[in-house]
Amino acid sequence: MQLLWLVPAIPFAGALVLLVFGAALSRKAVAIVGVGTITASALISLLIAGIYLSAPPAGGAYQQYLWLWIDVGSFRPAFALYLDALSLVMMVVVTFVSALIHLYSAEFMAGDEGYSRFFGYMNLFVASMVTLLLANNLLLLYLGWEGVGLCSYLLIGFWYREPANGRAARKAFIVTRVGDTAFSVGLFLLFRDLGTLNIQDLMQRAQTNWAVGAAAAIAAAALLLGGAVGKSAQLPLQTWLPDAMAGPTPTSALIHAATMVTAGVYLIARTHVLFALAPPVQFAVAAIGAITLLMAGCSALTQNDIKRVLAYSTISQIGYMFLALGVGAWGAAIFHFMTHAFFKALLFLAAGIVIEALHEEHNIFRMGGLYRELPIAFWVFLAGGCALSGLPLISAGYFSKDQIIWSAGASAIGGMGFWAVALVGVLLTSLYTFRLIFVVFFGEPHTPVSRRPGLAMVVPAVVLAVLSVIGGYDRGPFMSFMSKALPGFVAVPGSGVAENVSSAIAAAAFLAGLLGAWFVYLRQPSVAELLVANRAGSALHKFWFADWGMDWLYDHVFVRPVVWITWANRNDILDSIYDGIAALAALSWRGLSLTETGKLRWYAMGIAAGTVIFVAMVMFL
């Protein structure tokens, strides 16, 4: 357990080495440092998990105090780590998936310049993410939070020669900054009212000082929710994630699918006491999740870019997690986080294999027929796709999502409306997933395969594929383990539907989606064209393709007015005051320099006149 500090420290050391000495190291050394540090970190966290399970620490939580960070009056946040069931699960999943993705990138990025820069950023990301997960106070968590945001920005714009990538990076940074600002205001509010930022103390004091529904609790929870919404790409701040796909594929897999975007889910689970004290905000969490999962599901249906489909699917799946958090199924949300980390990382890795095999081809309609050419990519993509859409009884995604769907209907906060939305979400997920699989891997080949993946790319994908299938079988033990850190789910007796009925309906929705996709994209491809042929269909397609016009809306509501104001004020009104002072000085200089004639007698005249005036003043005033 004493080794806990090494889990963030090793990747951080790796990042330092790579960013400082990276240019001097050979590619092989860079790969060894980059992959080795994360693997060591993953092994240590597995070891810690083993110790934690065999000999649970007193109270279910282990604390490691490293050093005092800031000491100002009663404000004394420390570098201290806090490990309980929640952070343990998150840490193990994050480091393990990171290690696999790093191994994958060692080969994927082999042909790119900036090899050491890439691994430096990736290591820094893992260090920040683990800091975020293990922080025992909200300020340290915020440090990690900003650290992952920075790495996300750096990696989206990794191929910086392309101006579009820089734009996407800035967009991601600015949009998440909106949420982060809300988060930081929330921190100020919490510190002012409760006098500490230590998470456990904070939760205790909140419970004793605030009544359920207190205005302060609602404000604090809403501000934290703002931060979570930004980071996790939920409505209304979801617009950055699809554009974030401009980064290298391993980045999308690690940061924008498996780990960073679930930081919001972690934040809400970590401060669940606060949300329990603010029922309207908790309802908002569920509502945001439900609306987002529907909207993103519809948008995913219309995209052509393989990575954008997966990005919308990530938004939609995190919507499920928010829904679970909102209805109080805390354990189910974390369970879905875990399975989602496996299968979504896998889908991105498989997509990366396909993209690289086809010369950076992103458009799915120019793929096709890869079933024979890239069998390994097909099988792992199929495993991931089944997990994503919830293939009944076999895949991990089914078990985790099923729990959320049932909870949405049976909870006191949720209701049949949420349950129905979650089911429609299953149908949509299944539709867009199998649309992707059928279009990419079946049908006529459109682009010849130029490159086949090597071992370093196949092994992580296969490991994740196995986990995507078997990762959901241990739901019972997982839930009881989670209940050490998070409150259990309380079903309202007699509300919602029975658990097995809900499961059966979800399975039916999955099948309907599968058949629908099969019919439209394999059996009768003309149907798809027919759907968008009429005016309403094509308008809807355009609308969904543009993510429900959100970008257009923000462009008109926020971006353009700001651009217009800067244009109108391009001469800077405030500056003109100082310009005026400068002009006045210049004017008086011009006037006074006229008196400097160079004629001696004028000077003498000036002196005499001045003397006369002064003497007159002394005498007569």
Add this chain to the structure above:
Amino acid sequence: MVPARDALLLAAVLFALGLAGLLVRRNVIFILMSLEIMLNAAGLAFVVAGQRWGQPDGQVVFLFILTMAAAEVSVGLALVLQLYHQYKSVDVDAASRMKG
């Protein structure tokens, strides 16, 4: 005994004459001479004041003024020589290149 009032009036008239000469004349020699007149007007005022109060200080200061005037004239004449050397003229307005 000349009354102090009249003597001071004489000093003031001398000073005004000197100032007028300084301002009106362009010839640098005349300017220097006007300056001397002004200095002597000031010296006369000191002497008159000393006599009025029965103190020798006024005459002591006049001695200082004489010394200072001698030094000033030597520097002034040197400058006049340089001016003439440069411009072949003793007109002060010729030396007016240093202006704003």
